[in-house]
Amino acid sequence: MNQSATRLNTEELNLALNLLRAGELVGIPTETVYGLAADASQPEAVAKIFAAKGRPADHPVIVHIAGVEQLAAWAQNIPDEAYLLAQHFWPGPLTLILERQAHVSDAVTGGQNTVGLRAPAHPITQQLLQHFGGGLAAPSANQFGHVSPTTAAHVRGEFSEEVLQLVLDGGACDVGVESTIVSLVGDKPKLLRPGGVSREAIEAVLGDSLEHHTNQYTAKQRVSGLLDSHYAPRTTLITGQAARLQECIAEKLAQNQKVVLICQEINTKLDIEQFLMPSSPQAYAQQIYATLRQLDLQRFDTLFLALPPNTTEWLAIHDRLARAAHHRY
Structure with a gap:
């Protein structure tokens, strides 16, 4: 792995947990890109993500969980395909779009009846999630529309310490682009965003082809990364x-x-x-x-x-x- 650190010491872990439980933001490493994390069960904390990033309020965020055992805490009417894909690709760079549980806030879902869930593979964030117990809303840790961050230094360059007190340094991201997003809502699974898990690998597990939607208008669903302009340098x-x-x-x-x-x-x-x-x-x-x-x-x-x-x-x-x-x- 590229990561310079694979485990938090007790002091770092407790600091991150205390900040998150207090409704503050923490920069976290994942295998895809660095995330700007908040407690997904606290709408006020999630709102801080949107304010810090300049992110449109109707643009949903992905909830990061420890693993498949937490799926039912955030989603309902979960199809068998979700468990199948989670068992094959989690922890890893695959996000599943599912029908949300009633308690999941509009701040997370952008007002939709669906929620995006994934279990990241980076050992630091896995450790954090195992101790946290809940879900972390964590879009990429950058200003909205800007190039995603793949090192802790990138994150520190995007936000002041007043906004973001702690960035957990896990080294350079192994995958380097965001997670694959697959919707399992509706009659047929849909690929909404290609990413760290290939379309072919998912189709092999499902035994079926994926429809591929390249924007939120054909997908009829708002998810991270489907806007026409995104990931852009300032030059x-x-x-x-x-x-x-x-x-x-x-x-x-x-x-x-x-x-x-x-x-x-x-x-x-x-x-x-x-x-x-x-x-x-x-x-x-x-x-x-x-x-x-x-x-x-x-x-x-x-x-x-x-x-x-x-x-x-x-x-x-x-x-x-x-x-x-x-x-x-």
Whole structure:
């Protein structure tokens, strides 16, 4: 694992638990990205997440639980497929959308009758959840719409200590992009957001194909990460096939802009700074958010990104890049 720490000492654990029970926010590591956590049973605490992030009030948050044994505490009318998927992929980067229990607040669900649940695999957050006993509402620990954080330092750069007193440092995230979201409400399971568990792996367990909805209008359901613009750096990001980007790069250079190309193969025809990314989808996912954050701080006028292969293994990455881009070619 990449994590620099895999267990909290008693002092750290008690501090985190006391803050959460007092309705405060805590930054937590997961295998996907870092989360901004609050006690999901306290609407006032959950409201602090929305205020800190600048998150729209109708945009639901995922509730993190220790494992499958807590499903019935948050969801009702749970189909067999939910237990099947949880047994195969939890703890891990899979979120299940289910019919909520009556006590689950509108602050968590965005006023919908469904709730998103997942059991994260990071050992620090697992330890915290086992001792906490309840659920933690925990969207990504960044300003709404900005690049998700994959290190504790990223989180500290997003929020003041007044807003966020404690960030638990679990090292760099192993997966690097957000969880897969599958809805089990309705007649047929639906893939709402690709992520750390592949569509093919889920279909193999279910023995059935998944409908794939790419926005909240076709899905008819609001869940994290389905907005058209999300995960974006503050510097303009332009994505496309490498050959198609060359003309746009030339235009920006003619305007004396400082530009950089994020790519998987160095283009020797371009006399510009180039940032080389890994060839495997797993390593690419681990690095992409940190790369965008790093380049965002270097005062480039425009970031260009040559898109990786358009195959099933790259589905989650293409989803994130499409939402992060300000322009696509």
